[in-house]
Amino acid sequence: MEPAHPAPRAAARSGARLDRARQAAPQVFERLRNAIIALELPPGAPLSRAELAGQFGVSSTPVRDALMRLEEEGLVDVFPQHATVVSQIDVDRAQQAHFLRQALELEIVRLLADNPDPALIIRLDHAIALQQQFAKAGGFEAFMAADNDFHAQLYAAAGKQDLWMLVRSRSGHIDRLRRLHLPSPGKAQNIVRHHKLITRAIEAGDADAAQQHLRKHLSGTLSELDTIRSHHPEYLTD
Numbered sequence: 001m002e003p004a005h006p007a008p009r010a011a012a013r014s015g016a017r018l019d020r021a022r023q024a025a026p027q028v029f030e031r032l033r034n035a036i037i038a039l040e041l042p043p044g045a046p047l048s049r050a051e052l053a054g055q056f057g058v059s060s061t062p063v064r065d066a067l068m069r070l071e072e073e074g075l076v077d078v079f080p081q082h083a084t085v086v087s088q089i090d091v092d093r094a095q096q097a098h099f100l101r102q103a104l105e106l107e108i109v110r111l112l113a114d115n116p117d118p119a120l121i122i123r124l125d126h127a128i129a130l131q132q133q134f135a136k137a138g139g140f141e142a143f144m145a146a147d148n149d150f151h152a153q154l155y156a157a158a159g160k161q162d163l164w165m166l167v168r169s170r171s172g173h174i175d176r177l178r179r180l181h182l183p184s185p186g187k188a189q190n191i192v193r194h195h196k197l198i199t200r201a202i203e204a205g206d207a208d209a210a211q212q213h214l215r216k217h218l219s220g221t222l223s224e225l226d227t228i229r230s231h232h233p234e235y236l237t238d
Contacts (some may be wrong), residue, residue, distance in 0.1 A: 024062035028052070029069045036086055037175045038077050038141050043088045043235045047076060050184050075172045088237040089180075094173040095222065101167050101174075102218050105151070106211050108158045108161045109198060113207035120157045124150060124199045128192060135188035143188055144179065150195055174221070180220045180235070190220065 034039045052063045058076075067084055070076040074093055074220035078084045084092045084118035112120065127150040134143035148168075181187055199211035221228070229236050 005164045023055070024058045025065040025069075028056055028062050029066035031056075032066055032070060033073075033075065033172070034102050036070070036139075037144075037172060037179060039179055040105070041086050043086050043176075045086045047084045047086065050182060058067070062130065064165065068127065073169060073172050089176045089235050090173050090178075091236055091238050093224065097167075097172075097174045098218060098222055099172045100170060103213055104163055104167065105154065105158070105218065108154050108200060108209040109162060109210040109214050111158050112154065113202045113205055116203055116205050120153065121199060121203045123153050124195070124202075126197065127153060128195050131188075131192050131195065135192060140179070140182050140188075143182070145193075147191060148205070176235075177228060178221045180232055181224055184224070184227075187220075191217070195219075209215075 011051055018024055032041070032047075041047070047067065049060050049063050049067070053060050056063070067076055069077065071078050074090060075087055077087045084186055127146055130146040131143055131150070134140075134146055152161075152164050155161055155167075194213055197213040198210055198217065201207075
């Protein structure tokens with residue numbers, strides 16, 4: 001099983017050359033954000049604009065723009081004329097992101113269960129199958145991507161794609177907590193089990209059960225906050 005927080009230099013893997021057919025700044029942002037969420041760039045890791053520009057093969061402007069967006073999401077701290085570092089995991093922001101996501105998804109699963117769509121169930125089952133494969137292989141980043149795809153399918157089926165984008169933009173701190181918690185024994189399997197229960201409840205048209213399983217699913221990481229903090233006290237701040 002891979003370590004929960006690889007060394008900062010592992011982030012160089014995210015520095016492959018960019019697709020020249022697309023704007024550079026969004027690509028730099030996404031790659032750095034993914035590395036931060038995956039803890040390849042852990043809290044406290046320094047981010048040199050010059051080094052990042054060299055890694056990505058771009059000028060300093062796209063790097064600056066990407067870092068500004070990361071600062072807006074609270075994922076980096078910028079100290080003018082001094083340094084830019086990956087921020088600590090803000091527990092309060094994680095709790096607020098959880099509150100937002102739970103409020104939205106409780107209504108979404110009720111809406112979907114009130115009118116079950118067989119095509120959606122097929123897509124959800126496919127996402128679950130992928131998660132099972134990644135869990136067995138210990139591929140945590142792929143597992144989290146499949147996890148996100150499961151939830152994105154719910155928003156899309158409800159016609160709420162813009163709300164999913166809002167949730168994702170607020171989820172950096174809670175996602176890092178989840179990444180810290182994911183290697184815990186049985187955690188990935190519990191996520192898969194909850195996804196199955198949510199899917200079966202939607203399929204059966206049981207809105208109350210879908211909401212019950214979703215609430216328990218989303219609360220899993222924050223319920224283990226004390227344990228996560230004890231293992232990684234240097235990563236968290238209130």
